[in-house]
Amino acid sequence: MRPEFLLGVYPGEHLESLLVVSGQVIKALRGKATAVYVAPEVPKRYFSLLNIPAGPRGETISSMFGVEWVAEKVFEKVREVLGEYGVEVETRYITGDPAREIVQEIERGGYDFAAVSTSGITGIQRSILGSISGKVAEYSRTPVLVVKKNTRLCRLLACTDGSKLAACAVKLGAYLAGNLNAELTVLSVARSEELVEIAEKNVEEGAEIAREQGASVRTLVKVGKVRDTILEVSRNQDMLLLGSRGLSKLQRLLMGHVSLAMVAHADTNVFVVKSCPAF
Numbered sequence: 132m133r134p135e136f137l138l139g140v141y142p143g144e145h146l147e148s149l150l151v152v153s154g155q156v157i158k159a160l161r162g163k164a165t166a167v168y169v170a171p172e173v174p175k176r177y178f179s180l181l182n183i184p185a186g187p188r189g190e191t192i193s194s195m196f197g198v199e200w201v202a203e204k205v206f207e208k209v210r211e212v213l214g215e216y217g218v219e220v221e222t223r224y225i226t227g228d229p230a231r232e233i234v235q236e237i238e239r240g241g242y243d244f245a246a247v248s249t250s251g252i253t254g255i256q257r258s259i260l261g262s263i264s265g266k267v268a269e270y271s272r273t274p275v276l277v278v279k280k281n282t283r284l285c286r287l288l289a290c291t292d293g294s295k296l297a298a299c300a301v302k303l304g305a306y307l308a309g310n311l312n313a314e315l316t317v318l319s320v321a322r323s324e325e326l327v328e329i330a331e332k333n334v335e336e337g338a339e340i341a342r343e344q345g346a347s348v349r350t351l352v353k354v355g356k357v358r359d360t361i362l363e364v365s366r367n368q369d370m371l372l373l374g375s376r377g378l379s380k381l382q383r384l385l386m387g388h389v390s391l392a393m394v395a396h397a398d399t400n401v402f403v404v405k406s407c408p409a410f
Contacts, residue, residue: 154216230266296374305341
């Protein structure tokens with residue numbers, strides 16, 4: 132069965148990056164895609180800030196400025212770029228809160244993967260749209276690819292702490308590496324010297340998983356703060372893959388959340404594995 136991807140698409144320079152990176156991944160997984168454009172409703176308080184009369188409830192940014200064609204222009208680009216990778220794509224246009232609608236669509240459609248991009252918006256636009264990619268990565272229960280840069284995927288970094296979801300991230304990274312002819316590095320970070328032996332065991336187990344997928348793999352063990360170390364190592368990588376254990380709000384407050392920190396701060400593309408995908 133071919134895996135299905137849901138792509139959250141929006142106009143802007145980041146769209147090209149999303150399509151190029153996700154196109155490589157979808158092709159490598161022999162999947163198909165649905166591109167969803169969510170036109171956000173405008174909170175009434177922003178009409179005065181934009182110096183225009185308040186519109187009816189449910190008015191979208193696109194309709195408000197008379198550019199209803201913007202979604203179709205985006206879809207034309209989607210079909211063009213993904214077509215270069217031989218990826219089948221359907222398109223959907225809906226209205227509502229972008230992050231919420233994308234997460235709900237992932238659930239309704241039973242998608243295997245999702246892909247979104249960081250949009251680099253600021254000011255009022257950011258207040259209206261919010262951090263779509265961060266919210267989707269946090270609340271989706273399916274693996275989410277957050278695209279941050281336009282690049283050919285040649286160097287992949289999979290992080291492991293010995294957990295089941297980390298093993299799933301390594302397996303996905305190995306499968307991609309094999310089909311993309313890319314280099315895979317399996318990293319484990321020990322918080323102290325006393326934990327190095329455990330980290331070494333983790334990377335060896337990860338390497339074995341990768342070899343079972345036929346991937347060429349190297350291992351790396353580092354000592355230090357987990358988030359800082361992963362951020363440093365991932366800087367020269369084209370994609371970072373890691374499991375997300377779905378911490379509660381209280382746990383995130385007390386312990387932080389490594390995968391969400393990578394989505395927010397990593398310089399490279401981040402694949403957050405929140406369930407073990409079938410591929």
